[in-house]
Amino acid sequence: MTTSYQTESTALSRRYIITGSHRLSNYWWAFAISAGGAGFLITGFASFLQRSLFIFNKSANISFFPQGIVMCFYGCLGLLFGVYLWCTVIWGVGNGFNEFNKREGFVRIFRWGLPGRNRRIDLFYKIGDVEGIRVELKEGVNPKRTISLKVKGKGHIPLTRIGQPIGLEDIETEASELAQFLKVSLETSYELP
DSSP states (O other), X not given: OOTTSOEEEOSSEEEEEEOOSOSHHHHHHHHHHHHHHHHHHHHHHHHHHTSOOSSSOOGGGSOXXXXXXXXXXXXXXXXXXHHHHHHHHHHTTTOEEEEEETTTTEEEEEEEOSSSTTOEEEEEEEGGGEEEEEEEEEOSSSOEEEEEEEETTTEEEXXXXXXXXXXXXXXXXXXXXXXXXXXXXXXXXXXXX
């Protein structure tokens, strides 16, 4: 729901497009971890062969036991984690939208998850069941800035994406606009480190 999100808006409905795993940083980390894992695995395998497979790397000088085995192990872990990151990017985990429709009287929160029985997370609520909008601010080493929807009998349902914290001014503006649009109260929770 930050200004970086695409928003489709009319007088009676609003739709906020949420970008999940399709961020530049996820592409970067998936590439870097995959390349690092492949490098470790190839270096460990080259130490087993007692040959240098890279021009710039003298892996023949590395003994296979224990250094080469450890490098193979770390290479396999790096490649597995890289494949996991690439899969989350390809599957679009976390992508979705928040839709608020006064004309038809519903709130819809949709996200894509990991493949399986519950891949589609699709929540529908009546606008009359929305009790308020809550902004949660936590400062410190790991800041948390979220907007959540307070629904009768369901508690607080987060509306913001996971990742980089949203600017304080942006989150306040968006939460107040959404509360005015839905004609509900706005609650703020602030926690110091």
